[in-house]
Structures are given as C-alpha cells and as structure tokens.
Amino acid sequence: MEPRRDTDDALVDLVDVLLRDGAVLQADVIISVADVPLLGVKLRAALAGIETMAEYGMFVEWDERIRERALADGEDATALEGERNGEGRRS
Structure with missing residues (x-):
C-alpha cells in the first residue's frame, strides 16, 4: 500500500488551526512609478476565532x-x- 495524502481534510484542518491558534498577516506596500514612491500602505490583520481573540485582549x-x-x-x-x-x- 502506497502512502497518500488525503486532500479532502486539508481545508478543514486549515480552518481549525486558524480558529484555534490564529494568524497575523502584515504587509508593507509602496507603490511607485519611475522609482518615485507615490503611495505607501501598511496593513495588519489578525485572523482567529473569537475565543482566541479574547485571550489576546481583542x-x-x-x-x-x-x-x-x-x-x-x-x-x-x-x-x-x-x-x-x-x-x-x-x-
């Protein structure tokens, strides 16, 4: 029997980990034209279940x-x- 990866549960596992542990996404974007910076964007997002958010005071x-x-x-x-x-x- 060959080992195989069951991809059906991958999305369920990902959602479970995100809700239980959470994730923080951070991005800094600078939009420039001809090497002249025109716009800067600083993004930060937290993604987690409400219980996890409450544990961290959010x-x-x-x-x-x-x-x-x-x-x-x-x-x-x-x-x-x-x-x-x-x-x-x-x-």
Missing part, C-alpha cells in the same frame, strides 16, 4: 456586548413563549 468589549444582547433576547423570547402558552406575567 474584541473583549464587543464579545461581552453581543453575549449580553443574546441573553436579553433569549429572556424576551422565553417571556413571549410563556405569554403564548397562557402564562402571562402577573404584576
């Missing part, structure tokens, strides 16, 4: 805000479901 406030909103929406949905079942809130 998007922490955003994550907390989204989670609070989801909890509030869940409570509103539970109250609405109770009203549909005839269990309206009593004051």
